[in-house]
Amino acid sequence: MTKPFLAVDNLVVDYHVPGGTFRAVDDVSFSVDKGKTIAVVGESGCGKSTVAKALMRLVTPTSGSITLDGTDIASMSEAKLRPLRSKFQMVFQDPYGSLDPHMTAQEIVAEPLKLQGIRSKAERHAAAAKLIDQVGLPVRSLEKRPSEFSGGQRQRIGIARALASKPELLVCDEATSALDVSVQAQVLRLLKSIQDETGITYVFISHNLGVVQEISDTVMVMQKGKLVELGTTESVLTTPKEDYTRKLRRAALDPSTMTGLKPRHVVRSLALANQ
Numbered sequence: 001m002t003k004p005f006l007a008v009d010n011l012v013v014d015y016h017v018p019g020g021t022f023r024a025v026d027d028v029s030f031s032v033d034k035g036k037t038i039a040v041v042g043e044s045g046c047g048k049s050t051v052a053k054a055l056m057r058l059v060t061p062t063s064g065s066i067t068l069d070g071t072d073i074a075s076m077s078e079a080k081l082r083p084l085r086s087k088f089q090m091v092f093q094d095p096y097g098s099l100d101p102h103m104t105a106q107e108i109v110a111e112p113l114k115l116q117g118i119r120s121k122a123e124r125h126a127a128a129a130k131l132i133d134q135v136g137l138p139v140r141s142l143e144k145r146p147s148e149f150s151g152g153q154r155q156r157i158g159i160a161r162a163l164a165s166k167p168e169l170l171v172c173d174e175a176t177s178a179l180d181v182s183v184q185a186q187v188l189r190l191l192k193s194i195q196d197e198t199g200i201t202y203v204f205i206s207h208n209l210g211v212v213q214e215i216s217d218t219v220m221v222m223q224k225g226k227l228v229e230l231g232t233t234e235s236v237l238t239t240p241k242e243d244y245t246r247k248l249r250r251a252a253l254d255p256s257t258m259t260g261l262k263p264r265h266v267v268r269s270l271a272l273a274n275q
């Protein structure tokens, strides 16, 4: 049996809070194969972003292991981690705040290329042009600054920046939440086509079960830092085993919640519907 590309075992993350610690992630284990997508869902504050931050080693796990392509990065020193960092990248929720407003798209996308040691400006420019084209923006966009783009376009630039270091794992933390539904569908379609092309593995953090239904192969449901349910997207969303998942699903099927889960008999790709 082939080993999963990412295996998280018994992950615990405590935050220091006044007077002690707060356990934000409590003994969570999951894995994802290369080229596949796992979605992490749950109510606000359940620990989704903390899992994402632990995978990126933006927070240091209290205990447990995070094995990425055979290497446990959970307690690795920053010095050892540095050369591996290009392997895992993150796309953030806020396409407005996550790009430096003073930089051009060229500078934003080319920055990781510089860090990779691509010295020639012409080479960096050519690589940035290729990336911007890959995310479906015209090459002339490279001269513009973030304020000149729409939210969806900014998120494409954020994706191009993340892809610049040729990551094997991309963690998307609510990457489409700030976008309206049709732009969300375009970005999801883009992420899917990049995955088909490159075999990249995704961890998709989302509170939106409609998005999860579109993008993921497996789903992990979290509540108060703990794993509640883990299974294929089809089984978790259509025949959930746990009451909490059923509750989330009911809320998502309620049109007033705007979380967009479509009932089984009308399940059809949001992306296709918007083509």
Ligand SMILES: Nc1ncnc2c1ncn2[C@@H]1O[C@H](COP(=O)(O)OP(=O)(O)OP(=O)(O)O)[C@@H](O)[C@H]1O
Pocket: 015, 016, 017, 022, 024, 042, 043, 044, 045, 046, 047, 048, 049, 050, 051, 207
């Ligand atoms: N730096 C921190 N220090 C202390 N507590 C924190 C810190 N960051 C997060 N928390 C707490 O940890 C818990 C999990 O937070 P986290 O951001 O991971 O949740 P989430 O599921 O991503 O929420 P949301 O969907 O609202 O972004 C929350 O109770 C939060 O208040």
